Amino acid sequence: MHFTINGQSHEAEVDVRTSLLDLCREHLGLTGSKKGCDHGQCGACTMLVDGRRINSCLTLAVMHQDDEIVTIEGLGTPENLHPLQSAFVRHDGYQCGYCTPGQICSAVGMLDEVKKGWPSHASADLTGASLDNAEISERMSGNICRCAAYPNIVDAIREVADASAKVDA
Amino acid sequence: MKTFDYARADSVEAATRAGGRFIAGGTNLLDLMKLQVETPEKLVDISRLDLNTIEEREDGGLTIGALVPNSDLAADPRVIAKYEVLSRALLAGASGQLRNKATTGGNLLQRTRCYYFYDTAAGCNKRQPGSGCEAIGGFNRIHAILGTSDQCIATHPGDMPVAMRALDAVIVTQKADGDKRRVPIGDFYRLPGDTPHIENVLEAGELITHVELPAPTVGRHLYRKVRDRASYAFALFSVAAVVTVEDGIITAAALAFGGVAHLPWRNPAVEAALVGKAPSDETFNAAADALLDGATGFGTNDFKIPLARRTLIASLREVTQ
Numbered sequence: 378m379h380f381t382i383n384g385q386s387h388e389a390e391v392d393v394r395t396s397l398l399d400l401c402r403e404h405l406g407l408t409g410s411k412k413g414c415d416h417g418q419c420g421a422c423t424m425l426v427d428g429r430r431i432n433s434c435l436t437l438a439v440m441h442q443d444d445e446i447v448t449i450e451g452l453g454t455p456e457n458l459h460p461l462q463s464a465f466v467r468h469d470g471y472q473c474g475y476c477t478p479g480q481i482c483s484a485v486g487m488l489d490e491v492k493k494g495w496p497s498h499a500s501a502d503l504t505g506a507s508l509d510n511a512e513i514s515e516r517m518s519g520n521i522c523r524c525a526a527y528p529n530i531v532d533a534i535r536e537v538a539d540a541s542a543k544v545d546a
Numbered sequence: 547m548k549t550f551d552y553a554r555a556d557s558v559e560a561a562t563r564a565g566g567r568f569i570a571g572g573t574n575l576l577d578l579m580k581l582q583v584e585t586p587e588k589l590v591d592i593s594r595l596d597l598n599t600i601e602e603r604e605d606g607g608l609t610i611g612a613l614v615p616n617s618d619l620a621a622d623p624r625v626i627a628k629y630e631v632l633s634r635a636l637l638a639g640a641s642g643q644l645r646n647k648a649t650t651g652g653n654l655l656q657r658t659r660c661y662y663f664y665d666t667a668a669g670c671n672k673r674q675p676g677s678g679c680e681a682i683g684g685f686n687r688i689h690a691i692l693g694t695s696d697q698c699i700a701t702h703p704g705d706m707p708v709a710m711r712a713l714d715a716v717i718v719t720q721k722a723d724g725d726k727r728r729v730p731i732g733d734f735y736r737l738p739g740d741t742p743h744i745e746n747v748l749e750a751g752e753l754i755t756h757v758e759l760p761a762p763t764v765g766r767h768l769y770r771k772v773r774d775r776a777s778y779a780f781a782l783f784s785v786a787a788v789v790t791v792e793d794g795i796i797t798a799a800a801l802a803f804g805g806v807a808h809l810p811w812r813n814p815a816v817e818a819a820l821v822g823k824a825p826s827d828e829t830f831n832a833a834a835d836a837l838l839d840g841a842t843g844f845g846t847n848d849f850k851i852p853l854a855r856r857t858l859i860a861s862l863r864e865v866t867q
């Protein structure tokens with residue numbers, strides 16, 4: 378099977394049962410995405426597929442042969458961090474760090490959804506939401522943090538969202 | 547997970563004739579396959595079929611492709627403007643990641659979250675017909691209070707289908723022989739009865755291709771979901787309501803309920819208790835009496851009966867304000 382991950386082409390021969398998460402972790406050495414619950418409940422495995430955030434544990438690799446897949450490894454490098462990665466460092470948006478790759482991939486996808494004008498359960502008006510902290514919490518509720526670093530995660534995302542709102546203005 | 551054959555369908559016809567289990571977003575089916583609650587021998591991947599658009603019809607209604615993801619449906623400006631209850635129900639379900647994958651067809655057909663259904667060591671008539679129902683006499687906090695049978699007390703866990711039931715959606719299908727049919731959502735699901743493993747009227751190979759929403763009606767929309775945490779949890783009870791008040795009188799009401807039955811529940815007696823009356827707690831209590839007539843708790847879910855009454859009254863106060 379052929380896959381495009383973080384802009385690179387990969388060939389892999391895998392069992393049809395292999396999830397997209399296991400493909401990356403077990404077969405391609407991309408261990409940044411984490412396996413928490415393996416049932417779509419914790420969000421540690423979040424990746425971007427064709428720009429949309431999804432739970433990579435609840436989808437089969439074989440179903441994604443024609444897609445553009447981005448994992449945490451594709452967002453930044455240690456020398457050149459993605460703005461959300463450096464914001465998580467600045468705001469201490471973690472303790473153990475296990476959920477962090479999923480949190481960051483999810484936040485990238487989430488901010489893009491906000492740009493597209495997508496509402497959330499926290500939006501009083503479905504036609505135009507402003508990204509307050511309640512909105513960030515609701516939109517990020519698919520990512521569980523057992524260390525409960527939530528306030529700092531929200532602060533990190535808030536900083537990046539506010540900065541990009543300024544650039545757009 | 548048991549192994550399976552995999553085929554990607556390139557047309558609706560090919561999918562219906564492939565003789566396997568459809569997989570769309572996979573967010574429910576793969577979850578259950580990992581636990582071997584589901585063990586299909588063949589998966590037919592329908593995710594690339596051309597069924598992912600939302601079209602306006604001449605009669606003013608919308609036709610939603612079965613593969614439209616839950617996120618896109620919730621954010622569609624036409625849905626927000628005219629079917630707000632549907633957007634609200636979708637946004638109250640699952641998480642951002644799951645809604646990006648979950649499809650309209652898959653959401654309708656998602657299976658119960660009954661703990662014993664998930665536990666292959668437990669007796670469960672739905673998973674294994676004839677093996678009993680451990681939820682009766684067991685932990686049944688999330689279980690049904692209406693329309694149950696002595697064989698199964700599971701609920702349909704979905705939010706989107708509850709809104710669709712209030713909106714009188716029609717489910718459009720295509721069978722292996724090419725026949726198409728349009729099934730009103732009220733006729734689509736089955737009560738558990740003696741065959742809780744048969745959950746709807748679909749035949750083998752029959753594919754949901756679209757869901758039609760009738761032309762919108764006037765009225766205020768509300769979806770209220772009560773759950774164990776404020777986000778990312780299934781409903782203990784939910785209300786989808788579209789209600790019109792004119793000159794101080796309720797002139798139209800469509801209400802459907804989640805978390806209480808094997809299917810998204812609707813009872814004309816609830817609406818009859820409201821229409822023609824002035825909004826008041828007395829009227830709302832009469833509607834709750836109609837909803838809960840014959841409701842039965844099974845121990846740990848007894849709380850759902852007063853919860854349903856209070857939530858319905860609070861919802862009606864809000865929507866008739």
Ligand SMILES: Cc1cc2nc3c(=O)[nH]c(=O)nc-3n(C[C@H](O)[C@H](O)[C@H](O)COP(=O)(O)OP(=O)(O)OC[C@H]3O[C@@H](n4cnc5c(N)ncnc54)[C@H](O)[C@@H]3O)c2cc1C
Pocket residue numbers: 416417418567568569570571572573574575576577592612613638639640641644647648649650651652653654655656703704705706752753754755778779780781
């Ligand atoms: C952690 C978690 C939390 C969740 N919370 C909620 C919640 O709060 N509210 C809620 O409503 N849902 C919730 N869900 C469930 C989610 O909404 C469903 O998993 C999803 O809608 C299923 O859609 P899918 O496309 O992924 O279906 P799949 O898993 O692909 O398929 C589900 C079933 O439908 C069949 N099928 C799919 N498409 C068709 C078709 N077109 N025609 C015929 N058969 C078809 C499949 O064969 C399968 O039996 C949650 C799920 C998870 C994992």
Ligand code: SF4
Pocket residue numbers: 658660661662663669670671672673678679680681682697698699700742
């Ligand atoms: S309630 Fe239904 S799904 Fe749950 S154990 Fe009983 S038969 Fe199975």
